[in-house]
Amino acid sequence: MSAAKESASEARDTGTLGKLMVLLDRVTHADEPMRFTDILAVANQPRGTVHRQLSHLVEEGLLEIDTDGRYSPGLRLLDLASRSWARNEFRLIAEPHLKALQDLTGETVHLGVLRGTSIIYLDKFEGQQPVRMYSQIGNASPVYCTGVGKAALSILPRERVKALVADLAFHRFTANTHTAESLLAEIEEIRKQGHAFDREEHEVGIRCIAAPIWSENLSLVGGVSVTGPAYRLTVERLSEWAAAIQESAERIMEAMRIGLGPRR
Amino acid sequence: MSAAKESASEARDTGTLGKLMVLLDRVTHADEPMRFTDILAVANQPRGTVHRQLSHLVEEGLLEIDTDGRYSPGLRLLDLASRSWARNEFRLIAEPHLKALQDLTGETVHLGVLRGTSIIYLDKFEGQQPVRMYSQIGNASPVYCTGVGKAALSILPRERVKALVADLAFHRFTANTHTAESLLAEIEEIRKQGHAFDREEHEVGIRCIAAPIWSENLSLVGGVSVTGPAYRLTVERLSEWAAAIQESAERIMEAMRIGLGPRR
DNA sequence: AATTACGTTCCATATAATAGAACTACCCGG
DNA sequence: CCGGGTAGTTCTATTATATGGAACGTAATT
Incomplete structure (x- = not known):
């Protein structure tokens, strides 16, 4: 050697x-x-x-x-990825619910899943203009500065969160980006609330609200989010959708239990 | 062994x-x-x-x-694929031209590239409803039953086409799907015309017109196509766009010479 | 033309993949 | 409750493959 x-x-x-x-x-x-x-x-x-x-x-x-x-x-x-995406069960199950949430809010809706210390975006529904496909889909973003990421962490057992945070390298994307300590503190908050915000922590001018989605055995952990420009979406405004997005997450989980439980 | x-x-x-x-x-x-x-x-x-x-x-x-x-x-x-797609130079260069073609025709526009004996779809512009992203993109389809595929073959030297056809397993998707002989014959036709049709050869009810795109050294061979439902798009109707689509292909090739020639 | 940087090829050696079998866990019927 | 199949996992000597250092081409640079 x-x-x-x-x-x-x-x-x-x-x-x-x-x-x-x-x-x-x-x-x-x-x-x-x-x-x-x-x-x-x-x-x-x-x-x-x-x-x-x-x-x-x-x-x-x-x-x-x-x-x-x-x-x-x-x-x-x-070629490989298009199969991976088209067949992804989680995405297929969530699809109609994402669409519904998009209709309700008129803002961009994301579906993401936790992989290691990143959130991978599986799907996206944009309102207005023809979507530039792939745009965000497939992208891996850090857990600590995305709504979906923080929501996902909030349902993991505390030791697992701790271990995961220890593995993270916190890059300061904006003035609001979390550090290890502030992240752990906010996660406790999210646990109580049932939903997470992204207060321009990843990108200036972008805010979002997210709710966690998880399977019983935590083999799948992710979330849905509603995202938009900060000038239009204050945290208060986003809060109005809290119930809707949590309900949407619930429905997706319900569909997963039916869809994934008994063979097909 | x-x-x-x-x-x-x-x-x-x-x-x-x-x-x-x-x-x-x-x-x-x-x-x-x-x-x-x-x-x-x-x-x-x-x-x-x-x-x-x-x-x-x-x-x-x-x-x-x-x-x-x-x-x-x-x-x-x-994750890997999203990078591959986002950075693909051919796709980036063609993008505005595809959009323009979509605006002109109101039908679905595809960009494809030849890889081995398949056409891989790199991009897609649909008119009406929010696009289901990834939908077609990344999919590999056989050369012999797609407009883009046949257009691409038409600009390859005859020996190379022959060799490629010899490698093909012709699956009969519809009543109109080509055999080796009929394919070779049509390619000669396409050479003269400068554009190719798909007359419901891959899927019943779907027709398209395509024009080839290639780099000087043939390191890149592909095409653009306009696709739509057969009930609306007769071959005559599609023919009306022949000039437009060939011009679009020309412009993309022009942009490639500028964009890819001098470093960046 | 000489020099240097860049990329490719070669080959003995070290390392990782292989294949076959043994092992475990699970399910189903008696 | 037991036996026998089926499905999946682990182990280990053997073999195939990847490794890395150096030698070899082949542009670019001055």
């Missing part, structure tokens, strides 16, 4: 696949196509290794390489 | 990743969650091997396993 590696805290190692996925993540999460050298620099691994790994990813269509030798996410990912 | 494998024509073997991707494809392309035994049956590989491979895919979030031990596509795929 080579030396100079023990300092890194990235203890991820599912073998070959794990290493490849780390690389794939790096390239897909970059803002623009990366050249070989750029990737090599952040991968701290030998040139030959990185080169072969990239070649394999390209061969499988997970990455693509343009004529300038720059790597971008591959289209194969789209 | 074990015997009883040479009959299969699946000569895909990029090493470890390749094998895992075959498995991942199997599960994501199924219509419903698969149990371990189901996967084992189609994978013809030893139990231990399949089990470990699935475990690795689950660990990486590419697959998910529910409480009944059934495997489904994982949400990690969504």
Whole structure:
């Protein structure tokens, strides 16, 4: 084994696949196509290794390489994901309820689910203009600064929240973004209320209200939210929808019990 | 090496990743969650091997396993794909032109790209109701029964078309679906016309007109299409848009030369 | 033309995947 | 309550694959 590696805290190692996925993540999460050298620099691994790994990813269509030798996410990912999305049971069950909530509020409705320390948005209903599909869907956002994220945390047992928070790196997106302490405090509040707000904690000018959704055994934890521009949506205004959104969450959970309980 | 494998024509073997991707494809392309035994049956590989491979895919979030031990596509795929989509240069460049075409025709406009023997839909603009996002996007459809597919083939050199057609398994979706011979014949026609029709060849009741889009070195081959219900859109009616759609394709190609040529 | 940066290929070695079997848990019928 | 099948998991020597260091091309730069 080579030396100079023990300092890194990235203890991820599912073998070959794990290493490849780390690389794939790096390239897909970059803002623009990366050249070989750029990737090599952040991968701290030998040139030959990185080169072969990239070649394999390209061969499988997970990455693509343009004529300038720059790597971008591959289209194969789209095909795989479209199945993942179309078949997702949680999303299918929630769909009509999200639509109803959109009709009621006239604002954007999101469905999200907790994965690790992120909220992944599964669906979105926008009111006005033709939706730019995919827009938000599939995006992973930090738990600590999204309504859905905080709502989701509020129904987890306290030890699990603590453990999860310990894993978080709190990035200060806005002046209102939580720290570990303030987050834990607010979660207690949310537990009592049954709903969570996002008071411009992720993005200035954006507020939301969210309610948690969970399965009995907590194998699925997420939430619904109603989101909109801060100039139009004060916290008071959002509060008026608290009952509706919590009811909507309840109905989705009810539908899950029926839909997922007995085989199909 | 074990015997009883040479009959299969699946000569895909990029090493470890390749094998895992075959498995991942199997599960994501199924219509419903698969149990371990189901996967084992189609994978013809030893139990231990399949089990470990699935475990690795689950660990990486590419697959998910529910409480009944059934495997489904994982949400990690969504996150990866959303980046792939959002950053796709071809899609970004084409976007305004697709919108314009939608405004002009009032019908659904698709953008697709050739990958192997499939067309992958990259974007979609629908007129009327709020779009169900992801709907079609990311889906891979056979070249031989889609307007975009046939348009794309029409600009490839004849040998390449021949080779590609030889790889195809023609599934008869409707009474109008092409065979190898009729497809090759129509491609010649499309070469002259500059646009292709789909005369209910994939789905009864759906017709479309498409124009090809390609980069100089053919590293990118695809097309735009206008699609709609057959009762409203006769081939004559569609023909009226032939000039517009070809012009739209031209403009997209022009934009690509500018946008992709000089770095950025 | 010389120099440097960048990307690719090679090959002995180390590492991870493989395959077969043994093991466990569960379900169903007698 | 027991036996026998079915479904899924774990174990381990063997084999295949990935690794990494260095050597090799091949542009770009001056």
